[in-house]
Amino acid sequence: MNLTLKIWRQRNNADKGGFKEYKVTEVSKDMSFLEMLDVLNESLTEKGEDPVHFDHDCREGICGMCSLYINGKPHGPLQTTTCQLHMRSFNDGETITIEPWRAKAFPVMKDLVVDRSAFDRIIQAGGYISVNTGGVPDANEIPIPKTVADKAMDAAQCIGCGACVAACKNASAMLFTSAKISQLALLPQGQVERKTRAEKMVAQMDAEGFGACTNTGACEAECPKGISITNIARMNREYFTAVVSSENL
Amino acid sequence: MILDSKIPDGPLAEKWTKHKFSVKLVNPANKRKYDVIVVGTGLAGASAAASLAELGYNVKAFCFQDSPRRAHSIAAQGGINAAKNYQNDGDSIFRLFYDTIKGGDYRAREANVHRLAEVSVSIIDQCVAQGVPFAREYGGLLANRSFGGAQVSRTFYARGQTGQQLLLGAYSALSRQVANGKVKLYPRTEMMDVVIVDGKARGIITRNLITGAIESHSAHAVLLCTGGYGNVFFLSTNAMGSNVTAAWRAHKKGAFMANPCFTQIHPTCIPVSGDHQSKLTLMSESLRNDGRVWVPATKETAEKLRKGQIKASDIKEEDRDYFLERKYPSFGNLVPRDVASRNAKYVCDEGRGVNETGEAVFLDFRDAIIRDGKNVISAKYGNLFDMYQQITGEDPYQVPMMIYPAVHYTMGGLWVDYNLMTTVPGLYALGEANFSDHGANRLGASALMQGLADGYFVIPYTVGDYLAQTPSTKIGTDHPEFKKAEKEVKDRVQKLLSIKGEKTVDHFHKRLGKIMWNYCGMARTEEGLKEAKKMIQELKAEFWSNVKVLGENEELNQSLEKAHRVADFIELGELMVDDALNRNESCGGHFREEYQTPEGEALRDDANYAYVAAWQYVGEGQEEVLHKEPLVFENVKLTQRSYK
Amino acid sequence: MSWVSKTLNSTLGRKLLMALTGLFLILFLVVHLAGNLQLLIPDGGESFNIYAETMAKNPLIRVVSIGNFAFILIHVVYSIMLSRYNKAARPIGFAESKANTNSAWASRNMGILGTLILIFLLVHLRGFWYEFKFGEIPTAVYEGVTYKNVYLIVAEAYSNPLYVLFYVVSMGFLAFHLSHGFASAFQTLGLNHAKYSPLIQKVGIGFSILIPALFALIPIMMFLQA
Missing domain, CATH: 1.10.1060.10 (Alpha-helical ferredoxin)
Known part of the structure; x- marks a missing residue:
């Protein structure tokens, strides 16, 4: 699959931030959503661009550390955690919008990481x-x-x-x-x-x-x-x- | 140096009671004069921090996650053992002790394990009082189940989320102390080094993961509750952030590392699906109660299957090899974790593995569904089947599940004495971070038990004994040792950032993982281990000259965090290989192909290897020095495990 | 701060006031409708005019009606307070939202619906209540007693198709407002139970359709009869 990612980038809490678009190619349907972001980050790092920061830890749906507001829904289209979301839930050529949790009580620390x-x-x-x-x-x-x-x-x-x-x-x-x-x-x-x-x-x-x-x-x-x-x-x-x-x- | 395990004298069952009486106490009014640092907020860390704060000590608790509640203890599914004998089925403290020693293939200390079994009963009481909603019977009393092949029902559980509930219990106790002002919490903070003053652990250096600030924290004792190091394999069931850094820095400052090669490989994990794989997901062992493990009988059939020319259902009964049932007629699919894992590896090595990668075996519920009906199977395993389907996209009611072993737990860890103190005075290791209770193999539902035993019921006594003999004078963080350690940390950060090489941190981590998995995984050989050692040394050199870490220190920089951790994993990997090479026997999770029975089972060498291998770091580029703590068995008879 | 003001200033306290005043207004709707349906009795407005006068003179009803105004005021003021408070809880919104997949439209737009209903209410009060109280109204005599002929005012108003349309559409807003508000009030009060909640939900939906529909029926019928 080839996808366009529209990701919220923000250097730190004081920064204003904004969306940035990235193309990812050869995404496998068996990848988890976060693994797809890992692949993006590997390629960004290789190119010398700052990787996208996001919270995650157990990647089995129980620690509660992963977040992400994906295409207008928390944790994406399924009623599960982002780490349990797999790319088969998306279509080839799709644009995916990824935002941090938005709340006054959850200030953004960097990119998609909130406090x-x-x-x-x-x-x-x-x-x-x-x-x-x-x-x-x-x-x-x-x-x-x-x-x-x-x-x-x-x-x-x-x-x-x-x-x-x-x-x-x-x-x-x-x-x-x-x-x-x-x-x-x-x-x-x-x-x-x-x-x-x-x-x-x-x-x-x-x-x-x-x-x-x-x-x-x-x-x-x-x-x-x-x-x-x-x-x-x-x-x-x-x-x-x-x-x-x-x-x- | 002679390792003194400080095991109290007297009969096994009285050692702990006697010890509790003989330890020195800190006067209640003096407790507030002592500061204790707790690194890690999993079961061991949160329970220790809360309990010590309740006693009146000033506690600082650190975790790298955004909240203490996220520690990886939360992911434990199955349950927690306790010798309550609520089921009247013959359980006792001694039986739990015996099962744990035997399950550990006689490579654990008798006294520690007995204490663990003793305090197990108090853990359940404590957790219930905290509001942990354990499963209950209709009469309102606690429910138990038998777990991991145990012959008694002693496992307490909260659905498939026991670790979560226990951790949230400990976290709530911790939160209460935070509110009381007795615990100061430092989330998103990573420990970078231990500070030793006059031979004693007196503080730590940390990095604030948001601002990058390198800070010093002084205390009278330091507790490392930082979990295991399974992520040295890159792929494991551990959380992405689980790391060895705290333990490894302590090791380099003088704490011995014990039995590092003892790793547990869990047989029922969802197989790797491609190069992108970031972690492995465990599915409860209970699946083996009804699922049948098989692969095609011939390589040719397996090949066709891998290429997608045929489907599993096309393979006739006589062309299937139910290898566990064939080799172990009396235990069948329920052989212990290490045996099941190893045999899956064998059939895959023979070229009979399934899945596109050839690294998987079937776990088939077809017969169980025919026998019991879909509803019964769904009631037992519905959530696991759903999880499997979510991850793989396949419906296990229709097609056989595929499983493959994955690294799950590390029995090895920092060497500690009976008081859980490492070889550095004032530096303690609790939970999975230490080596003490599981020998060469851990039984199911025992990890949670150990973490909480150490934190709630052991450390409050033993750390008091140490503090009672330590002057309450505080050492300022402007002390030269703190400044020196701070500088070392800052230099290392700068070094990592200044390499500006070609390859990402994950690149090195993946390569390390492959080396470890291939040569120091389920089956090890002398030749392979020697090869691995060379490869790791080369990898280390390459890492320090070619790693690419972007950004700067003064910001949230996840690449930098990972770089620190991977650098330590590489060094640990080499020590694991050394340890595996030294142990010329097979026991528990450590299987050396040279040492097996004619039937291919692990062959222990009690005459020469009934000891704890504790390794001492002596300097950069030098071979670590091995110290042996002989294991004395006075209460159990050493036998060979057999599951035929 | 006393415990009372502390409570009423908490998010839950404010919601409590919203729920209680909302439920009272729901009750009021029933009473009001019962009275208004008399407009449809084909007696040239006699029953309705007598009813209106009786109500206006009953001291108890006068107290209740003052309460009613107070409740409307509280409901409105607190909704503004809560809306502002809630808005402040998310200063930067999401760029993309699929809220329609997780909640009903009406539940997310109670403020807008409420505002529209308030506009209706002001027009409604100006047109009838104000006229009745302070306006020059023709009279009618039944059995020797003189009554204000409110019926005439109403009938006149409802002969205007635009006015009728305004009423009907407004009742649509009310229906949506009630479709969430009815059950929501019970939830806020903490009255959620597996045994009763399904019933509350159903009654809420029934109520939100039936009551506004009957209200809307009056102008339509009167327009058609005129």
Whole structure:
């Protein structure tokens, strides 16, 4: 396959940046999307041009490091991570537009690399159960109904890639935040800090400058792990209950 | 130098308990006076950083990824072992210990492995308390499965994403300490060197991957939790960024490297599809429970298949060779990882491999689908089949899957004593970065166990013992040793940038990978290893004169990052070859063709090689010096593995 | 900041106000429609005029109607606040977007739809409510009691085909607005459950078609009857 790539290039955070076009030839259908970019980068380096910078690590769809807004969709045309996208999803002669995640809370660092540390700070605000190592009860002391554990797992599968933010017209991080709030609100171990957690994580999410939720459902439709917006509803419930009843003034 | 493993005296089962009592403690009020650096935020690193911060130490945690949550522990699928015996099926700490020692082909320390089995039970408790959503039975209790041919069900799991859930658990504990101000987090920061002052590790030099700033960090102890070095093979199931740099710099500063040639090759990976391949994807071992492994019986048929003249379904039953079932009638397709991998290599070497490259064997579910129905197979393996289809574009319900072995885990690593301290005082290695618990072969679901055991339950005791004997005086980063190390790092950066050669970093990495895979992979020979050593030395010389690294240091520069890592991989590669050459026996993941039984099985030499090979770096261009730590087995009887 | 203002200033708090006021306005639509349908009773406007006068004099309804205006105001003000806030969350947009593959058009354009509905509302209030309250309106006498003959005003307005068209198109906007807004309000309130949500979705769609359609039917019928 021969393709034209329209890629966002930006030297650093301060740079204005812009699109640049590249031709890639002899692309195999069996290549992954990122391998296609590897090939481009090899040829750019050989020519003495700065290779395109993009985030990636595990390349098996679980670390959440890869991003890319491909042809108008986060992680490209399939509901999967970019690293799991293969070139057979594209046609010969096609022009592919590649952009970084766009959000005030995700500043572009270089080319397609963005800073997602806002997500870490949301977790730091309360996405945990405060137990120290040691001194915990036996793992089987508290039975958890399978349906509840499964639901918690559904939410816990979030890989923190930020596709939800990219998909959302408001650059909202509600799917990400709600997935963690849900997971811990569902489990008995999470009850003690349940209210405080919801309050603090929502406050941090807002402080980071993510948008509000319009319930368009785009995040759920694009989430590579299929996290459901029922989690957002649960977060809302948790938050409203918390603000009216918690001890935090 | 005599290696002192510091294994406590006394009966095996009491060693750890006794040791915990005998270690010195740091007064609670004094803990805040001590700084600890943790490099790497995978299971070992995140759990260690969180646990030490909880105790009151000041922790600095570093990772090269954009967030601690991305560390490659996250990709572990299968599960985590623990000797809970919740299933009442005869499991015990001793049995887990025994299985691990035996599975490691008797090349691991008894005391370390027993401690691992002991603390395994606490790990599960800890993770559940953190909110890890392990699989559960309808009664609400934890579910277990049998994994990797184990005869008891001791594996805890969270769907096919156990590593993810455990890592997110550890990451949440870490995040809590970041919020508490006890951990300072340095993401997108790569460790470039260890700083040693008066013979003790007192800090590290890092490079900020966004700004390129070379910075010094001082502490009282340094913990390397930087994972394995499987990427020395270029293609592996490791993450693209996984590297040996931290461990290798430590090695060059005096930490011995132990058993570097012990690498695990996993049999069920998706085969390479072309030159562009950047990494390999593992599919769960469980597929071998129902899939049958075969290749065409003759070279001619295989050739036609490769050229696309015939399809797999055209090959008649009598023209298929179910080689594992044929050679190992009692274990069949369920032989251990190393045996399955090696035999796949043999049939491909014979020219009977499939796929266009000839480097693949079939894993066929046809019979299982006929026997159990598509629904049953889909319920068991649906997600794996989907993943396979996504990557290869083929539907495994219709055509047989193709698999080929790939590098998956490295049992070797920095030599550590019972306290997980390397040969450099104050420098520790945890998790896959050390060599300690898996011998020559790691059992399934044991990597997660070891990472968390080291981080949550071992290091908090042992590092305290060291710190209690270390003055709390701080050393400023303006100390000459820091300045010297900083300068070395900056010089190296400049050198890499100034070569301005012809070939890209990946070019060298791929060539190194090929050498390692062909000569130091699944089967090794003396002749081949000697050849490889020469080739690696040539490659190293070429790298340092002809590598092309664009851009500058003061920016996000992924080529420069890779160049540092590949330079270290090349040096490690040579040591792996040395180690493989030295070990004139076959054991676990190390198979020397000269040393096999008449049936072609690994032949151990316990009389001469029941030791840990720990290598000491003595200077640029010099042969490394071998130190031997004899392995003493007092509680298990050494036997030959047989799967006939 | 007190916990109340803190909450109402959070993204979730603002959404909560949007949802609550939206749901109230949805209820209002039902009541309003029930009244308006009396325009179709072929009694020359008697029932409607009596109804309008009764409503206007009922103190409870007066309180509710003030509330109604307040809710519309809150709904509008908060939507502007949220829109600005959301826009700021993505200062640089994507060059290419295939949002149509992951979400419904109406859900992404509630602000535009809302603005169009607001324009309609202003025209509507000027034309009828303002006239009724402050305008010079002819009267009608039923059983010896004098009533304002609002019916006449309405009938007059609806004899203009452009006016009718404006109404019908506006009801189309309302339909789209409701097609997302109805279920969305429940989601915002946290009322999402596998057992009930499918029903809420269906009712929402039904509501968003039926109510605006009936509203649109009134001017059409009156135009045809005129």
